[in-house]
Amino acid sequence: MSPLTAARVQMELSLGFHMLFAAVGMAMPVMLLIAEWRWMRYGDGDALALARTWSKLTAVVFAIGAVSGTALSFELGLLWPRFMGFAGPLIGLAFALEGYAFFIEAIFLGLYLYGWERLSPRAHWLCGWAVAVSGALSGVLVVSANAWMQDPVGFRVGSDGLPLDVDPWAALFNPAWPLMAAHSTFSTYQAVGFAAAGTYAWALLRGSRPERDRYHREGLRIAMLLAVTAAIVQPLLGDLLAKRAHLRQPAKLAAMEAQFTTERRAPLRIGGIPDPETGRTRYALEIPGGLSFLAAGDLDAEVAGLDEFPREEWPNVVVTHVAFQIMVGAGVVMLGVAAWYALDAWRRRADRSRPIGRSLLVALALCTPLGYLALEAGWVVTEVGRQPWVIYGVMRTADGVTPITSVAGSLAVFSALYAGLLLILVFFLRHLARQPLDHARA
C-alpha cells in the first residue's frame, strides 16, 4: 500500500470512527434536556430514568469522541504535514474557536454527568444547556475548516507555494460554511434520533419487558422529535448544497450524479453504476431534465459533465455516485417514515396511551441505522467528491501527504484499536440496556 493510500485510509477511518461518537455528543444533550425537562415539569419518572440512562451512554460515547478527536488534531499533521503547513494559518482560527467551545462542552458535561447529586435540578438542567449549545457550536466551527477545503478563500498562492495575503477571518466565514454546517448539525440529530427511536421501537416490538413499555414509548417520542425535524430539514438543505456545488464544484456534482457529458436537460439518475471507462451509467432510473431542474431550477439548464475536466482531475465517480445514492435513498426513506410517524402521532393526540401501530414500529426499527448510514455516506460524498484535491483547486491530496513511508504501520495500529473499541461498545450498549431503571434522585 502506498503511503498516500495508507494516509487516506487512516484519515477516513479516524474521521469515520470519530463521527459516530461526535454525533452522539451533539445530539444526545438535546434529548437529555427534553427528558430532564419533562421530569422537572411533570414529575415523569420514566423521563428521569431515560435521562439517567442516556447520561451514562453519553459519558462513555463522549469520552471516546473526545479522545478520537484529539487523535484527529494530531493526525492532521502526522498524515498531512504539508497541507497543514499551508492551511494551518487559514483554518486554524476555526479550530481555535472550536477548541474553546469544546472546552466548555467538556467542562459542563463533567458537571452534568457527575453533578446529579451535587447540583440543584435547575442548575443541573442549565449545565445541560451549556453542553448542548457548545456541542453544536464546536461541530459548526470545525465544519468551517472542511468548508474552506471545498471553497478556499482568504489568501492567494505566492511564488514559493505558500499562502500570501492571509485573511483568517475570510477563511473562517467562507461562503460554503453556513449550509455545510447546518447540514452536518442536523445530520447528527437525524442519525442519533433515528438510532434511538429505532432501538426503542425494537424493544416495544419484542415486548419482552412490558413493565418498560411506557419508558420505551417516552424514549421513542423524544428521539422522534429530533428525527422528524431533521428528516424534513435535511432534504431542503441538501438541495441548496447541490445548487451550490453546481456553481462552485461542478466536478463534484457531476460525479455525484454520474453526469459524464455536459448537456442541457440533464436527467436525474436514480441508482445505477457509473463506468468511468465508457462514460455510461448502467441500470439507473433516469428522469429527463431532473438534474437540470434540481441544480439550476430550469429543466433546460446546462449541467457541466465530467468531460469538462481533465481525466486526472476526476474524483472517484463510482464511490461518489454510489455514496450519494445511499445518502439520498436513506434520506427519502426516513422522510417517509417521519411523515408516517407524525401523522400517526397527530391521530393519537387525543389518547396518548394508545400504542403505536405494529407496522409503524417495524418501519422505525428498520430505520435504526439509516441516519448514521446517511451521515457517513454524505461525508464520503463531500470528501471523495473533492478529490484529487485536498484544498479544492489549490493543493492536491498527493502533495499534502507526509514523507514518512511507514504509514501502513500506523494504519494497522489504528485499525486494530478502533475495531476493538467498536466491538466493546456493542457489549457496553447491551450491558446498559439490561440495567435496572434508575428513577431515583437523591
Added chain:
Amino acid sequence: MTLEGLLAAVMLAALVAYALLGGADFGGGIWDLLSRGPRAADQRRAVARAIGPVWEANHVWLIFLIVLLFTCFPFAYAWVSVDLFWPLHLVLVGIVLRGAAFVFRAYGSPASMAQRAWGRIFGASSAITPFLLGWSLGAVSVGRAETAFDPFNVLTGVLALLLCAYLAAVYLAWETDGPLQDDFRRRALLTWFAAGVASLLLLGVAGMTAGRLWDELTTPPASLLVLAGVLLAPASAFALWRRRFHLARVLGGAQVTVLLLGWAVAQWPYLVYPAYTITEAAAPRATLLAAAVTLPFGLGVLIPSLWFLFAVFKRGPDDRGEAERQVSL
C-alpha cells in the same frame, strides 16, 4: 514582546495547566495500577472519584495547545509531525486507550474480570502516555528524535512520568483522610525521592549531551528558575512530612511550574530545536492577530467555567456528605 512571543507564552501557560491538571490525572492512573495493600480497592475508588468529573476538561488543554501550535506555528507543527511520527502516534494510542478504559470501567460491566482488564489498560496507558510526551519534549529540546533510547529523551520521559505520579499522590493525599491519606502521603514521599534522583541523572546527562540547552540552563535567567525549583523541592516534601497537605499541593504545583518555566527560558528563542525559532515558525501576522484577539473572549468564558467545575467537585478534604450540599444557580 512580539505577537508570536505572546502566543508562545500562552502555549507555555497551556502546557503548565496541562501538566498540573492533566498530568495529575495520568498520575492517578499510575496509582490505580500500583494500588496495593488492604486498601487497594479504596485507593482505586479515590482515584476514580478524583478524576472522574474533571479529566475530560483537563485533557482539552492538550488539544488547545496543539491547535495553537498549528494555527500560530504551522511549520513547527509540520516538522514535529514528521520527526516525531511514531512517538506521537503512540501518544495517541495511549490517550485513546486511557480515556476508553476509564469510562468502560466506570460504566461498563461490573464483572471482576472486565474491571481488572480495564483497570490494567487504564493504568498502563496512564503511565506510557506522559512518558512519551516527556520523551517528545526532550526530543524537541535537544534536536534528537532518531533513536528511541536517547538517554536525554528517555530520562525526560521518566521525569515527566514521576512528576505526574508525584502531583497525583499529593493531590490525593489532600482529597482523602485517615489511612487512605497515609497511603498517598507515603507514595508522594517515595515518588518525590525518585523524581529527585531522576532530576539529578537528567542534569548529569544534560551536561554531557544537551549542548545548547545545558549552556542556557546553567546561565541566568534560566539558572535562577532551576535554583528556585531546587529550593521548592525540599519545601514541598517538608510540607508533606508535616502533613500540611494544602501547602504541599501548592508547593508541588509551583515546583512543576517553575521547572517548565526554566525549560522554556532555556529553550528560548527555539520552538523546536534546532529546526525553528519562534519567529521562523510563526504564521502570517493576520493569523497571529486573529488568535490573539479571540484569546480574551475565549478565556473569558473558559476560566469562569473551569472555576465553577472545580468549585463543585474539588472542595477539599472537608467535602463529605456531598448530597446535602447542592449548588443552586
